[in-house]
Amino acid sequence: MWFIRFVTSSIGKKLIMGTTGLLLFLFLCTHAAGNATIYMSSEVFQSYADELHSHPLIVMVFSLVIFVLFVVHAGLGIFLFLENRRDPGCRYAVNTRVVSNSLASRTMPYSGLFILLFVLVHVFGFTFGPEHVPISETVKVMLSGFFYGLFYIISFIILAIHLSHGFWSMLQTFGLNHPRYNVLIARLTYILPAFFLLLFGGIPLYFMSGAGASF
């Protein structure tokens, strides 16, 4: 069957990683837009959250899809990592990397696993968090905590590193590599993660610094 052959091929697996990565990236965009309401006021944020959860079916279907995306993306990522490692890892006595910016590319499985850990903490903290307390209150209390807030900021930095290779890598995997667009892509692969870092990282900073005390 063509689909089985596609999925078991090296390029097919990469294309699925790229597609799930893109969909997770799009989810990140909608999540960022929703959370940006925190910067307006607790009322706006609370009404956004209430509106969202007044459609439990939509929330459930979306959560399920995102869960599957995570499992496929992380599962394939770890599978490819282990498969590639079968090639004698430290095969040379002297290892020299010729490409300069290889930190992000070398750490993809590790940054990915950290994001997974973060997502678990995040979901258990907020989605399955304290009941009968408005979510805006939970967010304020949790993120005002120094270590909790710091963990969030570190996670967003790691997400930005993951995406700084991931965004470009995804487009290359999709076959998008053309001199006319390469400069733009090379810039976007830093600008977009930095944008997420500012938007998401700003939230714990907002509460930790006391700027959100009257939230």
Next chain:
Amino acid sequence: MSSIDLTLQIWRQKNNDSLGHLETYFLQGIHTDMSFLEMLDVLNEKLTKEGKDPVTFDHDCREGICGMCGAVVNGVAHGPEKEITLCQLHMRNFRSGDTLVIEPFRSKAFPIRKDLMVDRSALDRIIQSGGYVSVNTGGTPDGNSLPIPSSVAELAMDAAACIGCGACVASCPNGAAMLFTSAKISQLCLLPQGQPERKRRALAMVETMDKEGFGNCTNFRECEAVCPKSISIRNIARLNREFLVASLLEG
């Protein structure tokens, strides 16, 4: 003409089954105008005179066109200078007192035959599975009867510059052969003669590439940095497109 003294650490291995090790040699008075392979010749002459086994390494044209030579010098395939093969590397790139660690091109798909000589026939088998045109193209066509835009011809020519040396595989942290395979697919899929077998070719060559035990590309870009013919990873992007379309329409 100046000359330099070097310490060499060279991988010695009897055959595929035996364990190898790095052995140290000292060479004095190497002329800086020598090529890297000529330096190895000097070492081998010395070893032969001492009644020792000379270092086995592949070579043929010694002018960067055949793709036979290649070794990893201080961690870099084909040595420190860009866009050249090992035979084109000159000893003026090194200083007196330098230590050079010389290792074979390593990959799961490249068994070591002896010392620095590896079996790269896995690359040949990728070609055998589809890297050719087998449809009957008829007699010599009239001039300009097959119009090809010069920009396309240039791209095909750039891809066709690949000499199959395997440095891309040797330098890839995953041991992937994507740069090689993408060059061989691009040189045909860009031109009219390559069209009839285009989809079948993409599927077959990728399948062989995976079967031979090469790794998965994770876009590290080490390959294009060491490639002596500066094959661009733009070819890998093209290969990904070719494979996707072929899988959807003919897989």
